[in-house]
Amino acid sequence: MAVPNLRSILEENDDDSYIEGVHNYCNRWCERCPFTERCLNFAISSEIFPDAESQDIQSRAFWDGLYRVFAQTLELVREMAVEQGVDLEALDSPQERAAYDRHKALLDAAVEESPLHQAAQAYTALAAGWLDSSQELFQAKGEELTRLALAGLDEERLEAKAISLTDAVEVIRWYQLFIGVKLIRAITGAIDEAEDDPEMLAEFGRDSDGSAKIALIAIDHSIGAWGVLLAGFPERETETLTILAHLDRLRRAAEREFPNARAFVRAGWDTGEVTVQPPHPTPPHSDSLSE
């Protein structure tokens, strides 16, 4: 597969029709995103992976394309380093590598010890357990809705119910790992920011808050989706309520640890570029989940 030149893509797309940084704190769900026309990240991905085959992670075309992008990215980084007078060799000295390893070990330890990270991991396992053990339930529900439709019940309402349940499962699956990944970025970002210029942080915002914000949004959407499953599968009420309570505790813990996250302004999403209707189920009132 011929992969377009990365630098020429960046130069061709260097115009105001793109919202700078819109992809920085998004949920990466491009299929459901209102900003595909204004996202440079999406434009680049679409040019590099234009068809179903090149987007299929199982295909040779995908991995060939990714490898070529990797090689081009390295080349681009080297060119930019030369342009800006940065000595990449110096950054790869034994001292720099040792310093990097020490810093990484510090970040890894902080993540491992973080109750927030532990709670996010526990959620991932809880969600996986629920979904994996519900395959027969999903099949039975599908058959039940089909039976009711054949029996002449309101077909439109039944279809809406099926879509809502499918949608809820998709939302949960999408965010199942995403929440933990974004919280790791928030935790490690907060440590790195301790060395950053406070004025710069005040002007541009903290990456840790942006990461925590998208994690919180993912939690909100997931709570809404679990609410839909709670109503749709009353036979699993106890396990679903346990997960909902766990997610709500995670939400409150993240808000405590990152008190400014909700107020973080994300380019495009929080700057009135478009009025975005949430494509996800509405969360139930959080008070009802509190202990």
Ligand code: SF4
């Ligand atoms: S902003 Fe939208 S289109 Fe761009 S990467 Fe994020 S989800 Fe995809």
